[in-house]
Amino acid sequence: MTADGTASGAGLTIEGLRKWYGDTRALDGLDLRAAPGQILGVAGPNGAGKSTLIKIIAGETGPDEGEITFGGSLWDPRVDPGRVAVVHQEPQLFPNLTVAQNLMVGREGTRLVTREIDPAERELMADLAILVYAGRPLGEVPLAIQQRVEIGRALARDARIFLFDEPNSALTQEESLDLFRRMHLLADAGRVVVLVSHRIAELAEHADRVALILDGRCTTILTGEDVSQENIAAGLVTGQAEREVDAHVRGAIGEDAASALRLSGWTHAGGEFDGIDLRGRVGEVVAIVGVEGSGARELVRSIAGFERATGTIEIAGRAGGRAVVSGTGLVSADRQTSLFANLTVAENMVVRLGREITAAAGALRPGRMLKIARDLRDRFQVRTDSVEVPIRSLSGGNQQKVAIAAAMVRRPPVLVLEEPTRGVDLGSKREIYRLMREYAGEGHALVIFCTEVPEVFEAADIAYVVSDGRLSPPLLVADYPDVEALARSVTRLERHSRPTHEMLPASA
Amino acid sequence: MAQNSAGAPVPAAGSARSRWSGRARAAGLRIGGLLIAILIVIVVFTFLSKPNTFLTITNFLGVLRSMSTIAIVALGLTLVIVVGEIDLSFGYMYGLASILIGVSWIVWGWPIWLALILPFVAAIALGSINSFLVTVLRIPSFIVTLGTGQLVFGTTLLVSNTATLNPAYPPAGKVVPTGEVEWFFGLSNQDLPLGIPMQALWMTAVAIIIGFVLSRSLFGFRLKAIGGNPAAAELARLPIVKYKFAAFILCSLLASLAAMLDFAFIGSVQPNAGVGLLFPVFAAVIIGGASLAGGRGTAIGTLSGALLLAIIANGLALLSAGSYLSNFVSGAVTIAAVVLDRFTQSLRK
Numbered sequence: 001m002t003a004d005g006t007a008s009g010a011g012l013t014i015e016g017l018r019k020w021y022g023d024t025r026a027l028d029g030l031d032l033r034a035a036p037g038q039i040l041g042v043a044g045p046n047g048a049g050k051s052t053l054i055k056i057i058a059g060e061t062g063p064d065e066g067e068i069t070f071g072g073s074l075w076d077p078r079v080d081p082g083r084v085a086v087v088h089q090e091p092q093l094f095p096n097l098t099v100a101q102n103l104m105v106g107r108e109g110t111r112l113v114t115r116e117i118d119p120a121e122r123e124l125m126a127d128l129a130i131l132v133y134a135g136r137p138l139g140e141v142p143l144a145i146q147q148r149v150e151i152g153r154a155l156a157r158d159a160r161i162f163l164f165d166e167p168n169s170a171l172t173q174e175e176s177l178d179l180f181r182r183m184h185l186l187a188d189a190g191r192v193v194v195l196v197s198h199r200i201a202e203l204a205e206h207a208d209r210v211a212l213i214l215d216g217r218c219t220t221i222l223t224g225e226d227v228s229q230e231n232i233a234a235g236l237v238t239g240q241a242e243r244e245v246d247a248h249v250r251g252a253i254g255e256d257a258a259s260a261l262r263l264s265g266w267t268h269a270g271g272e273f274d275g276i277d278l279r280g281r282v283g284e285v286v287a288i289v290g291v292e293g294s295g296a297r298e299l300v301r302s303i304a305g306f307e308r309a310t311g312t313i314e315i316a317g318r319a320g321g322r323a324v325v326s327g328t329g330l331v332s333a334d335r336q337t338s339l340f341a342n343l344t345v346a347e348n349m350v351v352r353l354g355r356e357i358t359a360a361a362g363a364l365r366p367g368r369m370l371k372i373a374r375d376l377r378d379r380f381q382v383r384t385d386s387v388e389v390p391i392r393s394l395s396g397g398n399q400q401k402v403a404i405a406a407a408m409v410r411r412p413p414v415l416v417l418e419e420p421t422r423g424v425d426l427g428s429k430r431e432i433y434r435l436m437r438e439y440a441g442e443g444h445a446l447v448i449f450c451t452e453v454p455e456v457f458e459a460a461d462i463a464y465v466v467s468d469g470r471l472s473p474p475l476l477v478a479d480y481p482d483v484e485a486l487a488r489s490v491t492r493l494e495r496h497s498r499p500t501h502e503m504l505p506a507s508a
Numbered sequence: 509m510a511q512n513s514a515g516a517p518v519p520a521a522g523s524a525r526s527r528w529s530g531r532a533r534a535a536g537l538r539i540g541g542l543l544i545a546i547l548i549v550i551v552v553f554t555f556l557s558k559p560n561t562f563l564t565i566t567n568f569l570g571v572l573r574s575m576s577t578i579a580i581v582a583l584g585l586t587l588v589i590v591v592g593e594i595d596l597s598f599g600y601m602y603g604l605a606s607i608l609i610g611v612s613w614i615v616w617g618w619p620i621w622l623a624l625i626l627p628f629v630a631a632i633a634l635g636s637i638n639s640f641l642v643t644v645l646r647i648p649s650f651i652v653t654l655g656t657g658q659l660v661f662g663t664t665l666l667v668s669n670t671a672t673l674n675p676a677y678p679p680a681g682k683v684v685p686t687g688e689v690e691w692f693f694g695l696s697n698q699d700l701p702l703g704i705p706m707q708a709l710w711m712t713a714v715a716i717i718i719g720f721v722l723s724r725s726l727f728g729f730r731l732k733a734i735g736g737n738p739a740a741a742e743l744a745r746l747p748i749v750k751y752k753f754a755a756f757i758l759c760s761l762l763a764s765l766a767a768m769l770d771f772a773f774i775g776s777v778q779p780n781a782g783v784g785l786l787f788p789v790f791a792a793v794i795i796g797g798a799s800l801a802g803g804r805g806t807a808i809g810t811l812s813g814a815l816l817l818a819i820i821a822n823g824l825a826l827l828s829a830g831s832y833l834s835n836f837v838s839g840a841v842t843i844a845a846v847v848l849d850r851f852t853q854s855l856r857k
Contacts, residue, residue, distance in 0.1 A: 342803035
């Protein structure tokens with residue numbers, strides 16, 4: 001870390017940052033240094049601590065331990081947040097005010113009456129190419145312009161640190177290029193620029209140094225020649241997966257196995273994916289991999305009928321909307337939408353059932369509900385003595401097991417899981433993978449949406465990479481000896497369908 | 509209520525402390541707290557009122573009758589609240605129902621059985637319109653029912669010609685068969701043993717049915733799930749549209765039933781009947797512990813809420829306290845119930 005050419009004292013230095021949320025450790029002694037004039041890339045899997053780090057630098061929350069210095073002196077972002085500007089995917093501005101008013105909010109001076117924009121602000125808007133939008137309400141201008149307004153606000157108050165948090169996941173290719181150009185300009189002007197992104201290709205392209213964050217610590221710093229997609233991808237997954245299921249178990253699904261799922265010419269109504277052909281066999285776990293905005297999430301949700309798409313879909317040999325409704329089940333990535341906080345563990349487990357838990361006249365059978373729930377608890381190893389406690393009293397991992405159990409209990413031929421182990425501890429992860437494997441083995445197919453390669457490596461038989469709405473050729477997970485090799489392949493496939501980034505002129 | 513065992517934290521995963529569900533315990537506490545509040549109010553009024561006026565069987569039966577209208581309508585509203593919606597039109601439905609009975613029977617000369625079907629048809633229509641606008645066109649139910657309520661009220665004024673109707677004094681040239689009048693009044697006015705009011709029996713029957721629906725039926729279970737988390741309910745493929753239709757229709761039907769029973773008891777109808785129901789009905793549901801955010805509500809709670817309000821109104825009337833005091837107290841009690849709720853919930857965390 002000291003060999004990165006950063007002059008000590010200048011720029012942003014973070015040392016020994018620790019942060020707990022209850023029993024969960026979000027940051028575990030994180031060290032990081034960002035020099036002025038450089039773009040520091042930050043990458044890490046979900047739950048590694050990136051968002052906590054961003055929140056601390058932005059002054060939204062404080063660390064439990066550790067210190068931050070800026071320009072050689074101690075800096076508390078909560079006390080002095082003006083130095084830092086965070087540019088989010090969704091700008092946090094005032095959509096009802098005009099672009100010019102947004103630029104001035106908070107600096108109107110002491111007068112109650114509104115003032116005109118001053119020449120400096122006019123120049124700033126011209127620099128950012130937003131002057132033509134000055135009088136338009138912010139909510140009506142494109143997202144890319146809104147982000148520039150956010151940058152402008154920070155420049156107007158002379159912020160020194162610019163933190164970009166997945167800034168371009170909702171931007172077009174061209175808008176992204178423009179944003180990266182501005183990042184380079186900010187860095188060239190001596191500002192500290194930090195880019196947090198899932199998109200490995202862009203980090204390799206634009207960052208001078210890349211910090212990899214795993215389990216709340218900065219594990220690797222790549223500098224100079226070492227900043228490459230392969231190195232980032234491999235560094236992110238090292239030691240992150242161990243194969244639980246033997247390779248031969250996965251290879252055992254023959255070509256002749258029956259299809260549980262078939263898509264052809266499958267095209268999203270909103271244009272997120274286009275002309276997808278896909279087959280999922282009985283007994284198979286199919287991973288759909290892709291970053292946010294690639295169309296992977298929409299593809300997976302469309303299989304369960306929760307995104308509109310056209311083309312042919314066949315579930316267990318039956319085609320059409322009815323087959324989707326009766327033949328699929330979805331567990332969303334967010335437990336806010338997969339569980340019912342006002343219900344108990346048992347009620348959450350049986351909420352998708354109907355006839356199975358009712359007697360004559362629509363009366364519930366509480367005894368039967370409890371029996372089903374207790375059986376599921378034992379099978380899914382949900383850690384709770386009573387199934388009649390509120391769902392909120394369980395840990396995140398156990399809640400996730402309940403959400404998956406609730407979908408499996410109806411035994412749909414095709415079970416769709418979005419990021420099945422997001423925010424789940426290691427032990428629960430293993431159990432969830434085991435349950436998925438078991439369910440596949442009982443004659444079903446699973447389709448999982450993954451953003452992390454280790455999950456693909458541990459859980460899936462076959463993986464497809466989606467980028468820009470198109471499906472890659474299949475990757476047979478059993479062919480890969482280790483997770484690093486799989487990560488390299490996935491990264492290569494994500495890159496290959498993004499030729500425009502290769503053509504980008506270096507810091508224009 | 510506050511110093512009760514509500515303070516016990518939710519058991520952590522793996523602990524064996526909880527013998528029964530947290531939600532059942534919370535609901536139990538809520539009802540327990542309400543019953544304590546009712547007892548306190550009874551004791552207070554017993555001491556304040558003249559001897560042998562408040563704490564008598566006759567007065568208690570009077571309270572039961574006076575609460576029954578609010579309770580029946582509130583039980584219907586509870587279904588709508590549990591599924592996470594709001595209905596502001598039930599009071600106007602009540603008014604329309606009584607006028608429809610009166611006009612079709614007394615003015616148009618329909619036989620009573622047909623005249624009694626009409627308001628329920630209207631209720632199904634209103635409930636369907638409300639839920640159609642809410643579920644299909646996705647307009648917030650507050651706005652929908654604010655609007656349909658006025659449409660219904662306008663219809664009531666139009667149909668009734670803003671006149672009061674009484675079968676004993678039909679308009680000139682109209683005759684109402686006495687047998688029909690007797691039978692109709694008998695729906696609410698019967699000589700029952702011990703002087704038990706007929707309307708209280710109706711209320712009990714409705715409460716038992718709604719109680720079963722909410723706590724023992726698949727319908728009620730799913731109603732709570734949908735109200736508790738509509739997004740999750742959609743992903744779980746619960747029949748959201750169908751259930752919201754049912755909730756709105758049942759709410760309107762029960763408002764019509766209450767209107768019919770009141771007409772039979774009072775003996776006459778006016779077009780503005782039901783306009784004053786909005787506050788006490790909502791108050792009963794809220795005091796009863798239903799959450800306006802959806803997913804929570806019980807029949808016994810709503811019933812207790814209506815009982816508390818009725819006792820307060822009765823006690824204050826016996827003290828000749830003047831109507832403004834009654835407004836003060838019922839408003840304060842409603843807010844206090846929610847404040848106490850928040851308090852016990854924060855203790856539980």
